[in-house]
Amino acid sequence: MNTPNNEPLRLSKRMSELGLCSRREADEWISRGWVRVDGKVVSELGTKILPDQHITIERQAAAEQSKRVTVLINKPVGYVSGQAEDGYEPAICMVTVENRWEEDKLPIHFHPTQLRSLVPAGRLDIDSTGLLVLTQDGRIAKHLIGQDTSVEKEYLVRVSYSKGGTLPDADLKRLNHGLWLDGKALLPAKVRWQNEDQLNFILKEGKKRQIRRMCEAVGLTVIGLKRVRIGRVKLGNLPEGKWRYLSETEMF
CATH class of the missing domain: 3.30.70.580 (Pseudouridine synthase I, catalytic domain, N-terminal subdomain)
Incomplete structure (x- = not known):
């Protein structure tokens, strides 16, 4: 009987897990006969393999990918x-x-x-x-x-504070960690003042309109938002x- 660690899984899924290509690319390569498992060509979509089986791809696939x-x-x-x-x-x-x-x-x-x-x-x-x-x-x-994914994304965010004065330090800390969206706690972020009306946000997730909603939660209105970095x-x-x-x- 198979244990969870050696249960068969779809060849295309395993290729994606190994970072060889996307699942869509894997299916395309399999159908073209460009994929070998333990040295044998596999050309049937949906084929399942064990995690420890050896996958190689033909030169044509690597050339197309490049x-x-x-x-x-x-x-x-x-x-x-x-x-x-x-x-x-x-x-x-x-x-x-x-x-x-x-x-x-x-x-x-x-x-x-x-x-x-x-x-x-x-x-x-x-x-x-x-x-x-x-x-x-x-x-x-x-x-x-x-x-x-854990790739950082960095943003410059121009804001205005709707409650008068300046944003309390406690709310800046909440922007860094402590806010919830859609019923889930957000991952820790890095948020600091870039200048008097602009924040620097570094996130490792990307929920829909996340920064705007984070700012709203602490009384900030986003006037402008610009992404300046993804990873390196x-x-x-x-x-x-x-x-x-x-x-x-x-x-x-």
Whole structure:
């Protein structure tokens, strides 16, 4: 009888767990005959394997994966991160030859095929600006928005205090740890004053409109919100409305 540690699981799920690719990519590679388990080609979707079985991928899969691009955008207000909604354009509309940052010197030529399966790895709401990642690489998406992610995201948040005077230290401490949203305690954050009307937030989670709702809970109104860093990748000097490619040397 199998123990929980050696129960069979779907090959595509195991490949994703190992960081080889996303589950969608895994299914594509399996159907093309690019995946071997213990040296034997497995081409049937839904195949289950044991966790200790050895998985290898063919060179074609690695070559195809290396062609996948990741794009960094400095999103302006008024664009949505993903699918078009309520008449607003999605951020991917900005990924054109003309909109590429002039200082992006990577030797990658833009081609419309790069827009296929180019999806946001995390959200940035319509009223917010700053760093937004769009990627074709399932490994990057999983790293940034998977259930177990612990990647830091840093924001500059301009605020006004609705109760007069200044925000009490006790409420600043609550922003760091002690607030609840949607019936759940938030993970500890790092929140400090950047200057007299701007806070610096560093979070390891991303609930919908989380920073705005955190601020509301302590009597602050958000006037402007800009994401400036995801992991080790910074927005830097990328102008608003422009985009560039993520280089091979940059790691989140």
